[in-house]
Amino acid sequence: MHVHWHRRDLRVADNRALSRGSPVLPVFVFDGAVLSHAASPRVSFMLSALESLRESYRERGGDLLVLRGDPREEIPRIAAAADADRVVWNRDYSGLAKERDADVRDALSDAGIERRAFHDALLHTPGSITTNQGDYYSVYTYFWKKWRDRAKDAPFDAPDEIVVPDEVVEEGIEIPTLADLGFEDPEAEIPPAGTEAARDLLSAFCEDDVYRYDEARDYPARESTSRLSPHLKFGTVGIREVWEATERAKDDAESEDAAESVEEFQGQLAWREFYAHVLDDTPSVVVENYKDYQYDIAWRDDPDGVRAWKDGETGYPIVDAGMRQLREEAWVHNRVRMIIASFLTKDLLVDWREGYDWYRRKLVDHDTANDNGGWQWAASTGTDAQPYFRIFNPTTQGERFDPDAEYIKRFVPELADVPPKTVHEWTELDPDERRELAPDYPDPIVDHSERREMAITMFENARG
DSSP states (O other), rough: OOOEEESOOOOSSSSSTSSSOSSSEEEEEHHHHHTOOHHHHHHHHHHHHHHHHHHHHHHHOOEEEEEESSSHHHHHHHHTTTOOSSSEOOOOOSHHHHHHHHHHHHHHTTOEEEEEEOOOOOSSTSSSBBBSSBBBSSSHHHHHHHHHOOOOOOOOOOOOOOOHHHHHHHHOOOOOTTTTTTOOOOOOOOOOOSSSHHHHHHHHHHHTGGGGGHHHOGGGGGSSSSSHHHHHHHTOHHHHHHHHHHHHHHOOOOOOOOOOOOHHHHHHHHHHHHHHHHHOOGGGGSSSOOOOSSSOOOOOOOOHHHHHHHHTTOOHHHHHHHHHHHHSOOOOHHHHHHHHIIIIIIIIIIOHHHHHHHHHHHOOOOHHHHHHHHHHHHHTTTEEEEEEEEOOOHHHHHHHTTTTTTHHHHGGGGGGSSSSSHTTTTTSSSSHHHHOOOSSSOOOOOOOHHHHHHHHHHHHHHOO
């Protein structure tokens, strides 16, 4: 028998480490060190996913052993009590996870218990796609070409036998509540978690929206994205299962354009892995700029501006719609994420780390690699980032990607009766016109044209 230590792989099927033999004792440990970096939207989703995972095990005649404590102590203790032959788990790539896992390996070694970690969360493991010189890629396009052409594993089967030996059954606890773990209920409505919910999303997406993904994915009102991100974050569905579903969709495509649209979505899976590879190679990107500038970037300290940004009260409708969607859904459409990240870093001239930390606290799908990569891309500090002189104009972005202001009006009801053309002209109206049209919606807090020039100067000074 072996112990499987669940972390970000809250599923039974297509789980590489879990598939490595039976019988298996599945364990999850609530780790205080990890929870100290968590936030209520993600913890709420995780708790629901754990309930679903436990039910999956019970349907198979087993159970999930839930513990609370330091995994450096809990995992060796349970493995010894269950007389397990070995402990297995799937790797995580953050610095915190690597440090924790190394300590658990040492503790198991000291206890004389075999252990093995597997690569599971990605289709291609960090370090497996490199330049001809053996370096990690820092440019996505070259990474994508190799990633796309590499063979992908098929999904892994679920284990045949799940056990919770009598010797350890009393050690387990019930899955705690948010309050038990010290979290308040999230402000946002959290989506359903678990493998069934993930498969429903995947199936619906691959039957329809994936064939229009290329043309529709940047338009937030169209709701044409997969919404799989929290499920990939917590591993309620396996990445190989997702890939296989997209390959079937591509085979079933009725036109070349439809097949190319599927590949566009697969490219987003590659972006996810690209940033995971970057994090594995350069863990310091979580707190430091990936890109070097000769001098420090002179980010502004603007608490009033940051507060308006967080509250969705900047007077830039597409920005405010995105920030309010974050508050209401703990999720934001990807195009809008780029717009609101650009606004914080290039219009308010505020350090990307301020925005990254807010996303970490508010997003249900917060992923260290992906969010860090996205924020540093927008801030022109990351790998393969947006050039500092290419700055999103939030007004033209709104006009282009939400032309009828449908998305904006959904989340900014103060503008519900304002014609779409006027919504997109909001920053150009005089204050009296704004008060007459929407008295409860704020004036713009900054002038984009002025701040654009300030941003370029700020980066040119940093370049030296």
